[in-house]
Amino acid sequence: MRLLVVEDEKKVASFIKKGLEEEGYAVDVAPDGEEGLAMALDRVHDLVILDIHLPRIDGVHVLQELRKQKVATPVLLLTVRATIEDKVLGLDAGADDYLTKPFAFQELLARVRALLRRRAEAEPPILQVADLTLDPAQRSVSRGGERIDLTTREFALLAYFMRNPGRVLTRTMISEHVWDYHFDTMTNVIDVYVNYLRKKIDAGREPKLIHTVRGVGYVLKAE
Ligand code: CA
Numbered sequence: 001m002r003l004l005v006v007e008d009e010k011k012v013a014s015f016i017k018k019g020l021e022e023e024g025y026a027v028d029v030a031p032d033g034e035e036g037l038a039m040a041l042d043r044v045h046d047l048v049i050l051d052i053h054l055p056r057i058d059g060v061h062v063l064q065e066l067r068k069q070k071v072a073t074p075v076l077l078l079t080v081r082a083t084i085e086d087k088v089l090g091l092d093a094g095a096d097d098y099l100t101k102p103f104a105f106q107e108l109l110a111r112v113r114a115l116l117r118r119r120a121e122a123e124p125p126i127l128q129v130a131d132l133t134l135d136p137a138q139r140s141v142s143r144g145g146e147r148i149d150l151t152t153r154e155f156a157l158l159a160y161f162m163r164n165p166g167r168v169l170t171r172t173m174i175s176e177h178v179w180d181y182h183f184d185t186m187t188n189v190i191d192v193y194v195n196y197l198r199k200k201i202d203a204g205r206e207p208k209l210i211h212t213v214r215g216v217g218y219v220l221k222a223e
Pocket of ligand 1: 052053
């Protein structure tokens with residue numbers, strides 16, 4: 001579990017970092033909103049602890065930007081003011097929880113654990129077809145135990161196939177689910193991406209999993 005602490009007060013940041021590390025978490029610290037936002041956008045953290053009052057970019061704007069960029073990492077906001085307006089503003093911006101300073105470390109820890117547990121419960125299950133597995137939470141794919149590296153788009157395409165094993169997917173269905181829109185010109189792009197996937201998933205392996213259904217689309221199945 002890797003956590004990000006965005007906090008400009010050095011004492012508070014090191015107190016949180018030290019305490020969480022003693023509990024076995026890996027902890028990164030960002031000293032301002034700009035750096036915090038850049039680190040959180042890497043999507044490698046399981047949780048972000050975000051101070052509201054930060055230099056460069058304040059916490060609420062960092063949070064709004066993260067949610068705008070579809071980063072779903074849970075965020076625990078730290079605030080000194082405990083007005084209802086502040087809490088509503090934070091929660092509206094996409095915070096999962098908030099904590100008012102000063103706080104006892106045990107309370108922070110309890111909230112961190114609760115947020116991480118909630119996230120674990122919400123994690124989708126691992127998908128499997130024959131010896132091909134896809135882990136949506138880890139964003140990893142392997143076949144026969146061998147890890148396969150995919151681009152973001154290839155991953156999204158394979159995930160769509162694996163959620164619909166044995167079902168013929170038309171190019172229109174694929175473009176709407178994987179690209180979020182539909183263009184006639186997309187058909188060629190889809191064929192190109194399916195070929196990329198084939199090279200990574202099926203080339204040199206048996207059984208072949210991605211099959212062309214002539215004039216219709218594609219189907220993922222083991223046979
Ligand atoms: Ca601060």
